[in-house]
């Protein structure tokens with residue numbers, strides 16, 4: 001057996017995403033329902049003999065030292081006395097700028113792997129605190145599953161998950177820049193050029209997850225703003241609805257949209273149909289179980 005192990009880094013969708021006003025620090029508080037799904041990256045984690053060594057290997061545009069996984073290793077070392085060397089090879093499947101939290105999930109999975117190989121045995125709350133230093137979406141991924149998320153993303157309330165629906169993801173083949181999406185939303189609000197969605201109470205959001213997706217009251221505040229910029233967003237949402245989705249929405253700040261279907265067959269039929277038009281179309285299911293799967 002090779003040294004090391006593989007840990008899954010499932011991505012997420014935002015079933016619901018409301019953006020509150022810009023704060024004095026420039027960030028925005030959110031009210032969101034997050035859901036991990038059965039699609040994502042994988043991390044192969046190995047120990048190295050050299051103390052403090054950190055190799056992050058990944059094909060892609062980001063140099064290793066700017067990779068969020070590299071930053072996760074540094075943050076973990078600051079939090080606990082751990083000087084072991086590590087090599088983390090990222091099998092990247094989630095597109096960049098997709099609104100699926102690919103990098104954030106990689107970072108959370110790296111923290112979980114380091115917690116295991118260092119023997120530090122930090123609890124979930126301690127891992128979430130390190131995760132919050134790394135990015136707004138990272139704390140959610142420590143547990144995953146279904147959660148109501150508030151603040152910048154650091155207040156995570158797990159809610160009972162369901163696994164009785166199927167998903168189809170559609171990505172238009174371009175990345176969405178999160179900072180730009182927030183700036184567009186601020187500008188639209190300042191000029192009152194898009195109607196504001198009314199907030200939904202936390203209780204309603206949590207109880208609605210159990211409802212028939214056709215009745216879901218969920219929305220994503222970025223969608224009307226991004227739609228004005230790129231016609232692809234409306235085409236993805238309408239295409240999912242025309243392919244039979246019970247609910248269709250935008251994940252994160254784009255650019256991926258998702259549709260909810262009641263059966264695998266319906267999802268596969270929609271996947272086939274949408275693949276004729278879009279470069280990246282995936283079928284997936286919600287992950288009902290929280291926690292990270294160690295795969296080997």
Ligand code: C5P
Nearest residue numbers: 026027028029030135136152178179182
């Ligand atoms: O979290 P991430 O680094 O992707 O955020 C990029 C930018 O998006 C931030 O610099 C900030 O301008 C904006 N942002 C925000 N409120 C959040 C998350 C991100 O305003 N909750």
